[in-house]
Amino acid sequence: MIKFSDRQIGIIFIIPFAIVAILFMLYPVIEAIRVSFYAKNPLRPNQESFIGFANFVFIFRDPLFWSSFFQATIWTIASITLQTILGVGLALLVHIPLKGISIFRGLFIFPYMVPTVVIALVWRWMFNPEIGIVNYLLTTMGIIEEPIYWFSSQSMSMVSTIFLNVWKYTPFVLICVLARLQTIPLELYDAAKVDGASVLRRFKDITLTQLSEVLSVVVVFRTVWTFNKFEEIYLLTRGGPGTSTFNLAIYAYEQSMANLKMGVSAATGVVMMFILFVGSMLYLKLLKFEESE
Amino acid sequence: MKPILTYEAREVIKKAFCYFVLFVITVVFCFPLVWCLSTSFKPAKELFANPPTIIPDKYTLTHYKNLIYGKSMYYEADVGYKPDSSPPQHFLSWFLNSTIVTLGVTLISVVVSTLAAYSLTRFEYAGRKFIPYFALLSYMVPSIILVFPLFLVMVKFHLVNTLFSLILGYISITLPFSMWLMWAFFRGIPIEIEEAALIDGASRLKVFFQIVLPIALPGVISAAIFSFLVAWNDYLIARIFINSIEKLPLTVGVMHFFEGVHVNWGLMMASAVLMTVPLIFLFIFLQKQLVAGFGAGAVKG
Amino acid sequence: MNVELKNITKNFGSVKVVKDFDLSVYENEFVSLVGPSGCGKTTLLRMIAGLERPTSGEILFDDKAVKDVAPANRDIAMVFQSYALYPHMNVYKNLSYSLKVRKTPKKKLRERVLEVANILEIDQLLERKPKALSGGQKQRVALGRAMVRNPSIFLMDEPLSNLDAKLRVTMRAELKRFHINLKTTTIYVTHDQLEAMTMSDKIAIINKGRLQQFGTPDEVYNRPANLFVAGFIGSPPMNLLKGRIVDEGGSFSFAIDSSKHNLPKSYNETLIKGWAGKDIVMGIRPQGLTLVRETTGQCSEAQVYTVENLGSEKLVDLIFGKKTRLKAQISSDETVRVDERVWFKVDENKMYLFNPESGNVLERAQ
Numbered sequence: 001m002i003k004f005s006d007r008q009i010g011i012i013f014i015i016p017f018a019i020v021a022i023l024f025m026l027y028p029v030i031e032a033i034r035v036s037f038y039a040k041n042p043l044r045p046n047q048e049s050f051i052g053f054a055n056f057v058f059i060f061r062d063p064l065f066w067s068s069f070f071q072a073t074i075w076t077i078a079s080i081t082l083q084t085i086l087g088v089g090l091a092l093l094v095h096i097p098l099k100g101i102s103i104f105r106g107l108f109i110f111p112y113m114v115p116t117v118v119i120a121l122v123w124r125w126m127f128n129p130e131i132g133i134v135n136y137l138l139t140t141m142g143i144i145e146e147p148i149y150w151f152s153s154q155s156m157s158m159v160s161t162i163f164l165n166v167w168k169y170t171p172f173v174l175i176c177v178l179a180r181l182q183t184i185p186l187e188l189y190d191a192a193k194v195d196g197a198s199v200l201r202r203f204k205d206i207t208l209t210q211l212s213e214v215l216s217v218v219v220v221f222r223t224v225w226t227f228n229k230f231e232e233i234y235l236l237t238r239g240g241p242g243t244s245t246f247n248l249a250i251y252a253y254e255q256s257m258a259n260l261k262m263g264v265s266a267a268t269g270v271v272m273m274f275i276l277f278v279g280s281m282l283y284l285k286l287l288k289f290e291e292s293e
Numbered sequence: 294m295k296p297i298l299t300y301e302a303r304e305v306i307k308k309a310f311c312y313f314v315l316f317v318i319t320v321v322f323c324f325p326l327v328w329c330l331s332t333s334f335k336p337a338k339e340l341f342a343n344p345p346t347i348i349p350d351k352y353t354l355t356h357y358k359n360l361i362y363g364k365s366m367y368y369e370a371d372v373g374y375k376p377d378s379s380p381p382q383h384f385l386s387w388f389l390n391s392t393i394v395t396l397g398v399t400l401i402s403v404v405v406s407t408l409a410a411y412s413l414t415r416f417e418y419a420g421r422k423f424i425p426y427f428a429l430l431s432y433m434v435p436s437i438i439l440v441f442p443l444f445l446v447m448v449k450f451h452l453v454n455t456l457f458s459l460i461l462g463y464i465s466i467t468l469p470f471s472m473w474l475m476w477a478f479f480r481g482i483p484i485e486i487e488e489a490a491l492i493d494g495a496s497r498l499k500v501f502f503q504i505v506l507p508i509a510l511p512g513v514i515s516a517a518i519f520s521f522l523v524a525w526n527d528y529l530i531a532r533i534f535i536n537s538i539e540k541l542p543l544t545v546g547v548m549h550f551f552e553g554v555h556v557n558w559g560l561m562m563a564s565a566v567l568m569t570v571p572l573i574f575l576f577i578f579l580q581k582q583l584v585a586g587f588g589a590g591a592v593k594g
Numbered sequence: 595m596n597v598e599l600k601n602i603t604k605n606f607g608s609v610k611v612v613k614d615f616d617l618s619v620y621e622n623e624f625v626s627l628v629g630p631s632g633c634g635k636t637t638l639l640r641m642i643a644g645l646e647r648p649t650s651g652e653i654l655f656d657d658k659a660v661k662d663v664a665p666a667n668r669d670i671a672m673v674f675q676s677y678a679l680y681p682h683m684n685v686y687k688n689l690s691y692s693l694k695v696r697k698t699p700k701k702k703l704r705e706r707v708l709e710v711a712n713i714l715e716i717d718q719l720l721e722r723k724p725k726a727l728s729g730g731q732k733q734r735v736a737l738g739r740a741m742v743r744n745p746s747i748f749l750m751d752e753p754l755s756n757l758d759a760k761l762r763v764t765m766r767a768e769l770k771r772f773h774i775n776l777k778t779t780t781i782y783v784t785h786d787q788l789e790a791m792t793m794s795d796k797i798a799i800i801n802k803g804r805l806q807q808f809g810t811p812d813e814v815y816n817r818p819a820n821l822f823v824a825g826f827i828g829s830p831p832m833n834l835l836k837g838r839i840v841d842e843g844g845s846f847s848f849a850i851d852s853s854k855h856n857l858p859k860s861y862n863e864t865l866i867k868g869w870a871g872k873d874i875v876m877g878i879r880p881q882g883l884t885l886v887r888e889t890t891g892q893c894s895e896a897q898v899y900t901v902e903n904l905g906s907e908k909l910v911d912l913i914f915g916k917k918t919r920l921k922a923q924i925s926s927d928e929t930v931r932v933d934e935r936v937w938f939k940v941d942e943n944k945m946y947l948f949n950p951e952s953g954n955v956l957e958r959a960q
Contacts (some may be wrong), residue, residue, distance in 0.1 A: 002518035003711060007417075007418070009497050010412045011414075013408040013409060013411060013412035014408070015432065016408065016409070017405050017406065017468065020405060020468055021431075024464065025439075025465050027442070028439040028465070029434060029438070029442075031446075032439065032442045035441075035442065036321035037388055042444070042445075045448060052362070077499075093311065093314060093315065093318075096311060098308065098311060104315050107319055108319075110322055110326070110576075111521065113328065113576050114572070115544060117528055117543075117544040118329075121329075121561055121565045122329045122562070122565060125562065127434045131340070131341055131558075136345060137514070171322075188681075190672070190673060191680075193664070193666060194645075194665045194670060194672045195666070195695055196695045197380050197666070198666075205680070205681070205691075209682045210681075213576070221433075224433060228437065229435070229437035230435070234528075251439040252437055253437060263300055264436075272435060272437075272438060273438060276435070280430060280433065
């Protein structure tokens with residue numbers, strides 16, 4: 001048995017990670033930034049021409065880019081708001097020590113585990129205007145008279161995608177909030193009861209205050225992720241009808257796949273990374289803020 | 294002044310209300326999958342029944358059979374394309390592809406990230422403090438940005454349209470977060486345990502395999518579950534890396550069912566069910582681990 | 595404010611935590627609830643506070659039933675074992691919270707908080723958050739939070755148990771002094787019988803959810819009602835020996851193995867006659883044993899196991915028979931050696947007799 005020194009073992013252990021990191025994490029990012037300054041056709045990857053900032057000029061002048069950006073913002077704000085409110089509400093509900101509550105806790109995590117593809121399929125089936133169960137239930141219950149065109153009308157397709165996003169990711173918020181809730185000492189509530197605080201007051205002064213750290217982290221993370229999400233929208237509506245549910249990720253995708261303009265796609269990617277960077281800085285600032293408390 | 298209802302009565306009403314809300318939420322969360330399951334067992338005619346039934350009047354396994362025997366059905370019966378039965382002959386290949394890729398990704402991810410994380414927490418060299426945060430940050434980069442450059446890398450290595458390219462592609466996503474998870478975990482293991490073993494005369498490698506790994510098992514399981522989910526569920530990377538229909542994993546393959554003239558919903562729901570079943574098993578067996586891993590890794594940030 | 599508990603029972607599911615409990619606390623009294631862990635004392639306190647609801651029975655404040663009254667409306671204040679300070683608020687906000695919630699005008703609120711902070715000497719800490727405070731400081735803030743509202747009843751749940759030993763001794767005296775100054779009914783929960791003895795007007799000793807005895811420190815120390823109280827109160831604890839009452843032609847003694855001891859003259863003769871020939875438990879505190887080097891008839895032989903020198907006195911651990919252990923207290927001038935054979939005498943005036951089945955003490959005639 002060859003004896004390795006500590007230092008050698010340390011380096012050997014990290015080499016596989018380093019290789020993968022450089023080749024498949026670092027390089028693509030650098031390359032993505034580099035390509036944004038070139039015109040590149042993905043079908044002819046060896047012919048590329050340097051065009052400076054032309055790609056960026058293109059996207060900033062493209063109304064589709066801006067509508068994608070705007071739609072992405074709306075989608076993100078609506079999704080995050082709903083996810084957070086529902087996530088906190090459900091976490092509080094599932095925190096109550098009722099009998100059998102652990103079963104519900106397990107069931108509520110379910111949506112997060114299901115592949116996006118499966119949900120997209122099921123959604124398309126359930127929300128099918130003619131033969132889907134949702135329209136059937138809504139019409140028989142008298143809530144609507146005519147079937148809603150969930151995917152083919154501009155307003156409703158946004159709603160459908162928001163609905164899918166909220167359905168899938170609320171459990172994530174729920175888990176994070178619940179984990180924190182379970183560490184709040186119960187005696188604080190007792191003290192507040194004796195001090196005279198009402199239920200609402202206790203919620204505001206103790207629960208929400210204690211949750212604020214977790215919530216800020218979760219909201220920042222989820223906002224950044226949601227803004228750049230591809231599959232949830234694409235698999236449901238392909239960005240349609242038309243381009244009404246485009247977000248930046250789909251925009252970048254279509255630029256490469258449909259328009260064969262990989263440079264433009266990469267430029268969009270750079271913009272997305274910049275937004276991400278801003279989000280991360282925000283997150284780090286929040287972290288530092290908590291530590292100094 | 295006495296309240297209208299007794300204390301006991303009020304408590305019962307509160308509890309009943311809670312259960313009611315829980316029930317409603319459960320329906321909202323679980324109904325889509327229940328409906329999917331139910332649809333997969335319905336014969337074609339019953340799909341359009343009015344009023345629709347939750348529990349099918351007539352069970353049929355036709356859809357499942359079509360999926361599983363699809364390939365041989367095509368060749369044996371030598372039947373041409375019929376308007377109401379899109380050929381699912383590749384389903385089994387897709388399932389196999391997904392399985393191979395997912396297991397490969399999980400194994401490699403876990404091994405590489407565990408070794409790397411251990412190295413970062415126990416040994417001294419430049420950059421060891423910076424690398425974990427870098428890893429976390431790179432996890433946040435959305436795959437749409439990476440997918441095209443990664444594709445070009447695969448082209449360079451002549452790996453396009455191979456399962457191995459998928460494995461490599463997914464590792465670039467799962468590795469950062471797995472490493473972060475294991476790093477946070479290893480930091481929480483007191484170093485005294487290893488020092489005691491080292492003093493007793495064990496070699497560094499022995500200490501790692503016999504002492505540290507067993508303690509770190511919950512973290513390893515969390516990282517494995519995470520990698521499994523990413524690899525099994527991804528659509529985008531597979532869509533771009535793979536061209537030929539028989540090499541696709543389940544996610545992309547199943548979306549092909551939409552391209553027929555006539556959409557066979559029963560078949561699609563059956564394929565959705567089969568695609569989710571492995572996850573359900575994973576979920577049931579490892580439910581506790583998942584919540585613990587989330588709480589520790591994600592929240593601490 | 596008087597507090598009365600009538601026939602209180604509390605079940606958690608099928609577990610009976612408090613059984614048929616009666617208690618009366620008079621205005622301005624300092625009453626301790628003492629007992630081992632799990633005896634139900636904290637549950638009782640929480641029921642008085644309104645944080646738990648009795649399964650049956652009544653709680654009365656000044657003869658008014660409060661079972662259905664919320665804690666906020668009972669005019670009580672509570673000091674918790676872990677202090678339960680609001681972690682995100684500084685000391686000032688912690689102290690003023692209860693007043694703020696009751697919409698006290700700002701000026702009055704500020705006056706009151708500063709007043710209390712002054713008394714407790716925490717006025718320099720008002721800007722700090724709980725995590726920047728030491729254990730003793732946190733405890734005083736918790737106390738201040740309770741004092742600020744001038745409640746009619748103070749409830750304290752083991753407030754000293756998280757402090758180090760030295761601080762605990764100082765705080766015992768401080769709390770006692772506060773009680774004298776504030777003139778408020780106080781109910782105090784602790785597992786430490788010494789705390790209860792030094793601070794209370796009356797002590798309620800609780801075991802397994804039942805009240806064992808309720809009386810002044812003097813009463814529970816000198817006239818324990820049963821075996822549990824006898825063994826619980828006093829440190830080092832009372833020695834308990836199993837033996838028999840023997841009748842030697844009209845004169846009765848307590849016999850244990852082959853030795854005999856005189857009985858106190860204060861027992862009713864008929865009572866003692868009834869116990870002749872029966873098993874009985876004799877209790878004697880370490881201070882009631884004397885050690886001699888030669889047998890004088892009314893004593894028992896034992897071997898010295900260890901000697902603990904406390905400075906002001908010595909505690910001798912004795913082995914009697916083959917397994918019974920006793921503790922005797924002797925003055926620091928006397929000397930005994932380990933493994934030495936000695937005889938111990940029981941001071942009959944300090945002897946207690948207990949019914950071995952019921953645990954109750956045999957009443958003396960006086």
